[in-house]
Amino acid sequence: MKIYDISMTIHDNMSVWDNKEAKKPKFITTVNYQTSDVYETTICMDMHTGTHIDAPLHMIKNGDKIEDYNLNQFIVKSRVLDFSHVKDKITVDDLKTKEINKNEFILLKTTNSNTDLFLDDFVYLDKDGAEYLVEKGVLGVGTDGMGIERDQEGFPTHITLLNEDIIILEGLRLKHIKEGTYLLIALPLKIKNVEATPCRAVLIER
Amino acid sequence: MKIYDISMTIHDNMSVWDNKEAKKPKFITTVNYQTSDVYETTICMDMHTGTHIDAPLHMIKNGDKIEDYNLNQFIVKSRVLDFSHVKDKITVDDLKTKEINKNEFILLKTTNSNTDLFLDDFVYLDKDGAEYLVEKGVLGVGTDGMGIERDQEGFPTHITLLNEDIIILEGLRLKHIKEGTYLLIALPLKIKNVEATPCRAVLIER
Numbered sequence: 001m002k003i004y005d006i007s008m009t010i011h012d013n014m015s016v017w018d019n020k021e022a023k024k025p026k027f028i029t030t031v032n033y034q035t036s037d038v039y040e041t042t043i044c045m046d047m048h049t050g051t052h053i054d055a056p057l058h059m060i061k062n063g064d065k066i067e068d069y070n071l072n073q074f075i076v077k078s079r080v081l082d083f084s085h086v087k088d089k090i091t092v093d094d095l096k097t098k099e100i101n102k103n104e105f106i107l108l109k110t111t112n113s114n115t116d117l118f119l120d121d122f123v124y125l126d127k128d129g130a131e132y133l134v135e136k137g138v139l140g141v142g143t144d145g146m147g148i149e150r151d152q153e154g155f156p157t158h159i160t161l162l163n164e165d166i167i168i169l170e171g172l173r174l175k176h177i178k179e180g181t182y183l184l185i186a187l188p189l190k191i192k193n194v195e196a197t198p199c200r201a202v203l204i205e206r
Numbered sequence: 207m208k209i210y211d212i213s214m215t216i217h218d219n220m221s222v223w224d225n226k227e228a229k230k231p232k233f234i235t236t237v238n239y240q241t242s243d244v245y246e247t248t249i250c251m252d253m254h255t256g257t258h259i260d261a262p263l264h265m266i267k268n269g270d271k272i273e274d275y276n277l278n279q280f281i282v283k284s285r286v287l288d289f290s291h292v293k294d295k296i297t298v299d300d301l302k303t304k305e306i307n308k309n310e311f312i313l314l315k316t317t318n319s320n321t322d323l324f325l326d327d328f329v330y331l332d333k334d335g336a337e338y339l340v341e342k343g344v345l346g347v348g349t350d351g352m353g354i355e356r357d358q359e360g361f362p363t364h365i366t367l368l369n370e371d372i373i374i375l376e377g378l379r380l381k382h383i384k385e386g387t388y389l390l391i392a393l394p395l396k397i398k399n400v401e402a403t404p405c406r407a408v409l410i411e412r
């Protein structure tokens with residue numbers, strides 16, 4: 001069994017959405033070996049830090065929360081699609097060149113995986129592309145961008161997917177992953193009443 | 207594939223070690239639908255909140271951190287041992303009544319799983335029991351206590367296991383799990399420079 005780690009590293013100087021200082025995780029060493037015989041850390045972090053799952057509540061009032069999903073949706077057949085040649089955005093025409101099946105979790109590999117920096121012009125999934133994935137009946141959509149779309153008016157890509165309870169997985173690291181099928185494991189933390197949660201995402205090659 | 211969730215729910219009024227208010231997670235809703243068109247939460251939590259993994263740095267100066275472990279140790283054959291009949295502590299004699307194999311992740315089911323409250327007298331693993339598990343060559347040890355031991359002088363159970371780089375998984379919920387073998391998935395968050403991290407732990411029945 002070969003495990004590929006596709007998660008971002010969380011640390012105090014990591015890249016975050018829009019490079020906003022307030023969105024960087026803060027670490028507090030509450031006890032250490034200078035004053036105690038144990039070492040303990042507290043973290044303060046935005047739920048959208050690093051590799052994370054978005055649930056509908058993030059963009060839809062009264063939408064489903066992380067706890068409303070069945071865990072079967074996070075241990076699931078996945079297909080990595082290589083769009084490293086695509087500039088700007090992934091469109092329905094780009095998606096039509098690939099095999100996409102019902103009940104698969106689609107992961108979009110782009111040039112976003114080549115850097116850990118937040119780029120204003122990261123490659124995103126456009127609304128028509130999201131609608132096409134809804135039609136295809138996918139279970140979830142993952143991206144190596146820090147978001148599935150840029151700061152678009154009304155967040156149409158998010159809304160299109162989340163309205164259908166299609167999970168969004170953001171902040172993946174896919175540079176070292178070849179196009180193909182894998183088992184995706186990306187379990188959310190078991191946190192109540194939240195719209196998102198960081199997760200450790202891995203691909204298993206069967 | 208049957209997935210059993212063996213994780214505690216993280217929420218603002220959950221039980222924590224020694225019922226210390228400071229150890230309860232804090233949630234901040236940074237934006238919501240009263241003032242914005244998105245919903246976002248920040249969490250502040252001790253790394254030992256709910257179901258979590260302890261690495262050696264927690265108890266050993268300059269010990270290994272979470273990032274020093276191979277992910278193969280967190281997707282692994284596991285054996286749940288039922289010690290629901292045991293009072294006070296699990297000893298080497300208790301362990302000798304069970305099958306325990308090299309390279310398995312052992313999960314100790316006790317009456318701790320019957321309550322979500324923190325109890326001062328929760329059932330723990332004693333030092334001799336930990337030494338026996340080291341001899342057996344297990345990969346990790348999980349417990350349904352909030353800790354693998356109570357507040358023992360010098361933390362001998364932790365130190366015995368962590369000295370051998372045996373992972374400790376604390377705060378499991380095992381009431382609904384039968385003794386037997388499973389695939390354990392308990393991946394840590396990918397956080398740098400920490401001694402522990404919350405995780406979503408599940409068992410897969412094959």
